[in-house]
Amino acid sequence: MSVQVWPLHRLRLATADLELRVMQEADIDPVCEVLPDDLDQDPAATRYPALGERASRSAVVAQEYWRAMGTWSPARWALPFVVRRRDGEPIGLQWLEGPDFSADLVVDSASWLVPTARGLGLGKQMRTAVLELAFRHLGAAAAISSAVLANASSLGVSRSLGYRDTHTSVLEHRGETLQHLRLERDDWLRSGRGSSVQICGVEPALPLFGLGDEHD
Numbered sequence: 182m183s184v185q186v187w188p189l190h191r192l193r194l195a196t197a198d199l200e201l202r203v204m205q206e207a208d209i210d211p212v213c214e215v216l217p218d219d220l221d222q223d224p225a226a227t228r229y230p231a232l233g234e235r236a237s238r239s240a241v242v243a244q245e246y247w248r249a250m251g252t253w254s255p256a257r258w259a260l261p262f263v264v265r266r267r268d269g270e271p272i273g274l275q276w277l278e279g280p281d282f283s284a285d286l287v288v289d290s291a292s293w294l295v296p297t298a299r300g301l302g303l304g305k306q307m308r309t310a311v312l313e314l315a316f317r318h319l320g321a322a323a324a325i326s327s328a329v330l331a332n333a334s335s336l337g338v339s340r341s342l343g344y345r346d347t348h349t350s351v352l353e354h355r356g357e358t359l360q361h362l363r364l365e366r367d368d369w370l371r372s373g374r375g376s377s378v379q380i381c382g383v384e385p386a387l388p389l390f391g392l393g394d395e396h397d
């Protein structure tokens with residue numbers, strides 16, 4: 182993937198223990214190799230039963246990546262980051278999404294880690310990294326998140342980073358209650374939680390978010 186033509190791929194975020202780089206074509210295989218079996222995927226995603234369960238789940242990951250890049254626009258975008266320990270193999274994915282960004286400046290997120298990397302504070306680090314990108318560099322006004330009540334670690338990440346519960350809804354295909362949360366820009370910036378995140382390569386990527394100075 183050309184970083185000249187598609188400067189999103191120059192974007193890199195670093196935390197105390199992690200490096201997050203925008204996913205590229207070459208990451209699809211290594212990411213799918215560590216895809217957890219317990220991860221809930223989009224129930225609306227196309228399945229390919231004759232491939233077998235694991236390959237079919239991997240195809241969903243590949244299509245989500247291609248869809249994100251292929252349908253990108255400043256109005257609505259979805260940005261997948263591959264998460265690695267410094268210089269290591271992939272251990273997870275962190276998505277930052279602006280599903281109606283030009284209208285409301287609200288970002289959403291989704292993430293997973295391999296089971297052996299969970300419960301160590303890494304989920305908080307990777308969410309912190311994308312929140313700092315969104316609030317400090319992309320002008321986001323708020324971040325939202327949601328998880329089923331049983332997903333204590335996802336809700337734990339949100340609450341410990343300052344998100345507040347807003348409302349619940351019912352996840353129809355599972356009949357479970359979904360908790361919705363929201364974090365405001367001023368609360369994030371005041372908290373100083375993003376101060377240790379290092380962000381490189383954001384300037385060349387700004388035009389893809391509809392930001393930055395116009396060229397002739």
Ligand SMILES: CC(C)(COP(=O)(O)OP(=O)(O)OC[C@H]1O[C@@H](n2cnc3c(N)ncnc32)[C@H](O)[C@@H]1OP(=O)(O)O)[C@@H](O)C(=O)NCCC(=O)NCCS
Nearest residue numbers: 292293294299300301302303304305333334335337338341
């Ligand atoms: C969700 C996920 C990315 C979180 O990452 P993680 O590294 O496990 O989470 P962390 O260790 O960074 O932090 C979890 C926070 O939740 C809290 N937490 C975890 N389990 C908890 C529980 N059972 N009850 C209350 N709080 C809990 C932790 O204490 C921590 O908060 P704190 O630092 O204030 O103490 C990871 O667990 C995962 O991959 N889960 C499977 C995929 C998934 O469910 N993704 C989310 C879909 S919405």
